[in-house]
Amino acid sequence: MNGTYLLQQLVNGLAIGSLYALLAVGLSMVYGILRLINFAHGELMMVAAMASATFLAGLRVWPPLLLVGGMLLGGVLGVVVERVAYSRLRQASEVNLLVTSLAVSTFLATGALMLWSGQPRRFERVEVLSRLYEVGGVFVRGADIAILAMAVVSMALLTWLTSRTRLGVAMRAVAEDLRVAYLMGIDPSRPILLAFFLGSMLAGAAGVLWGWKFGQVAPTMGFVPMLKAFVAAVIGGIGSIPGAFLGGIVLGLAEVFFVGLLPATYSGYRDVFVFALLFLMLLVRPTGILGVSLARKA
Amino acid sequence: MTRERLDTVLYWLLAAGAIAVALWAQAGWNNYAVRLLTYSGLYVILVVSLNIVNGFVGIFSLGHIGFMAVGAYVSALATYPLARRPATFPTLPEWFQSLALPYPVALLLGGAAAALVAAVIGFPLLRLRGHYLALGSLALLVIVEQLAVNLHPVTRGSRGLAGIPMLTTPLWVWAVAVVVVYVAARIKSSGFGLLLGAIRLDDVAAAASGVRLTRYKMSAFVVSAFFAGVAGGLWAHLVGVIAPSVFSYDLTFRVIVMLIIGGLGSITGSVVGALGLFLLPEAFTYLEGAGTHGLSQLLLAVVLVLVMIFRPNGLLGRRELSLARARDGAGPGGRLGARTTGADRPNPDDA
Numbered sequence: 001m002n003g004t005y006l007l008q009q010l011v012n013g014l015a016i017g018s019l020y021a022l023l024a025v026g027l028s029m030v031y032g033i034l035r036l037i038n039f040a041h042g043e044l045m046m047v048a049a050m051a052s053a054t055f056l057a058g059l060r061v062w063p064p065l066l067l068v069g070g071m072l073l074g075g076v077l078g079v080v081v082e083r084v085a086y087s088r089l090r091q092a093s094e095v096n097l098l099v100t101s102l103a104v105s106t107f108l109a110t111g112a113l114m115l116w117s118g119q120p121r122r123f124e125r126v127e128v129l130s131r132l133y134e135v136g137g138v139f140v141r142g143a144d145i146a147i148l149a150m151a152v153v154s155m156a157l158l159t160w161l162t163s164r165t166r167l168g169v170a171m172r173a174v175a176e177d178l179r180v181a182y183l184m185g186i187d188p189s190r191p192i193l194l195a196f197f198l199g200s201m202l203a204g205a206a207g208v209l210w211g212w213k214f215g216q217v218a219p220t221m222g223f224v225p226m227l228k229a230f231v232a233a234v235i236g237g238i239g240s241i242p243g244a245f246l247g248g249i250v251l252g253l254a255e256v257f258f259v260g261l262l263p264a265t266y267s268g269y270r271d272v273f274v275f276a277l278l279f280l281m282l283l284v285r286p287t288g289i290l291g292v293s294l295a296r297k298a
Numbered sequence: 299m300t301r302e303r304l305d306t307v308l309y310w311l312l313a314a315g316a317i318a319v320a321l322w323a324q325a326g327w328n329n330y331a332v333r334l335l336t337y338s339g340l341y342v343i344l345v346v347s348l349n350i351v352n353g354f355v356g357i358f359s360l361g362h363i364g365f366m367a368v369g370a371y372v373s374a375l376a377t378y379p380l381a382r383r384p385a386t387f388p389t390l391p392e393w394f395q396s397l398a399l400p401y402p403v404a405l406l407l408g409g410a411a412a413a414l415v416a417a418v419i420g421f422p423l424l425r426l427r428g429h430y431l432a433l434g435s436l437a438l439l440v441i442v443e444q445l446a447v448n449l450h451p452v453t454r455g456s457r458g459l460a461g462i463p464m465l466t467t468p469l470w471v472w473a474v475a476v477v478v479v480y481v482a483a484r485i486k487s488s489g490f491g492l493l494l495g496a497i498r499l500d501d502v503a504a505a506a507s508g509v510r511l512t513r514y515k516m517s518a519f520v521v522s523a524f525f526a527g528v529a530g531g532l533w534a535h536l537v538g539v540i541a542p543s544v545f546s547y548d549l550t551f552r553v554i555v556m557l558i559i560g561g562l563g564s565i566t567g568s569v570v571g572a573l574g575l576f577l578l579p580e581a582f583t584y585l586e587g588a589g590t591h592g593l594s595q596l597l598l599a600v601v602l603v604l605v606m607i608f609r610p611n612g613l614l615g616r617r618e619l620s621l622a623r624a625r626d627g628a629g630p631g632g633r634l635g636a637r638t639t640g641a642d643r644p645n646p647d648d649a
Contacts, residue, residue: 035429036429037429037430037432037433084603085603085606085607088607089606089607089610092606092610093610094428094429095356095358095428095562096606096610098358098428098429098432099554099558099602099606100602100603100606102551102554102602103555103598103599103600103602103603103606104599104603106548106551106595106598106599107596107599107600107603110592110595110596110599111596113592114592114593114596223547224440227433227436227437227440230433231437234430238430268444268447268448269444269445269448271440271441271444272440272441272444272445272448275437275438275440275441276441278434278437279419279422279423279434279437280422282422282423282425282426282430282434283421283422283425286425286426
């Protein structure tokens, strides 16, 4: 085990971590406003990926356009879900919201399974992104750089949006107390829709980038990454967008080093390790790395 | 006879009826009908036991099927035919190769193992609330599934463990179902149940009034997991084969839907939800032929969203089947308040 090997593991960890980060940032965006952990987030990613693989990739669209298409699809679908289901439950209890998001998630997953069957599908790769670049003995895939860049940019933009703009202030007001925000003259539907659109857009982006990274996508791909994005958000401190990003990176590194440094017989326990980490984190530091407080939100 | 007495008689009559039907089924129903009866009993056990945590305490656990898996594997190992053990589990120690337990003991052992796991995992898990707890418990489900896949010497991995003696009969299942319903009903009407209700309505206020949150939450969680474990044992000995993929999120979702549509906190609702939502899709499948599994899952999801929007407390709310209630509209089941509980904030659309 030498320096190059460790460095390679570090790069691999960053690569998988930035995918988690991208998902976790989107998840945090929605959580930040509705106090809802959107179970359907992973399925939005899946739908964007599957749709791109079937409808768009066949047309040989210019790759950046495909990415935008996937993002729009994710965003629009997120808004539709919000309008059709969540918006009718504004006054409902937390449990009812949660159950509804479970139902939406199951609906999307089952629908996709019926439409596309469970077989993984080939995702049209892009030469620049699938190539391996060598830097000092360490290999980096183009797609991984793209994912990392995407995660960093979206994290920065969304942090700026929520902390510096009028709309961001409205968002935080709605998140703090919907009724009082109403009384202050804020129409909550606009910030909520925007949060859903942006958050879900990132899920769409993750879907297309996933396709480029792994070269195949499947209707069952959404479930576990969604859970891991949640773990990432908890590690970083849920509700905090920079925290979600950081949590994703930390989780990716932890996961890769777990697999890379232990004997190969343990590699099957990868997900067990990740979720055990969740429990450990909740025991030791339930507010996460950057989280402020788990204080009760009325 | 007071109305409460009348209800007690009614419940025992229903229980006796369930047992009688199970006996009748064993006496000569066709295989398909027996299968339907047995599975619906299993769903009743799963949903009612889940209700003890999700409905009574108001914490939303999604790890129930994980406990079921623990019970299934443990009880299956306990009854596994001795003759086949050296070939199936060559690496397991000597004492295991020669120790076969009777079926009822194995069921209890499976339940106890699930309860033990719940007690250990409950320590970090039950400190969480709401969505966190839901996702944390879902993580538990994934952990159990992954362990079942990877602990190959014990579980035979993802191909599953076959050759479990098929000892489960409708009578076993429905006897356990009656016990679960009885235990849940006793909890609901006891002081312990009231404490759980207090935790559900406002845990901070409950803690301030001296209710030991962790202790009571943990008790409910462990009892619930015990019955999930027993259900797992019944399942394993019904099908004869268990594989990690059986104990999936799909099954979790199905049980959750049954619980929610019946009405969180209502035992009657759980029974009705379990029977209705198992038998109705089954009837559709029977009418339309095979290949509609996905469709029924899709419909369940749609129905669930509609119920959440238009009837947020499920079909029965927290109410129970009661003759007293039928007469004066406020029986014992309504004591905690059918519609005014804190967990179910009033919905303007549901006036």
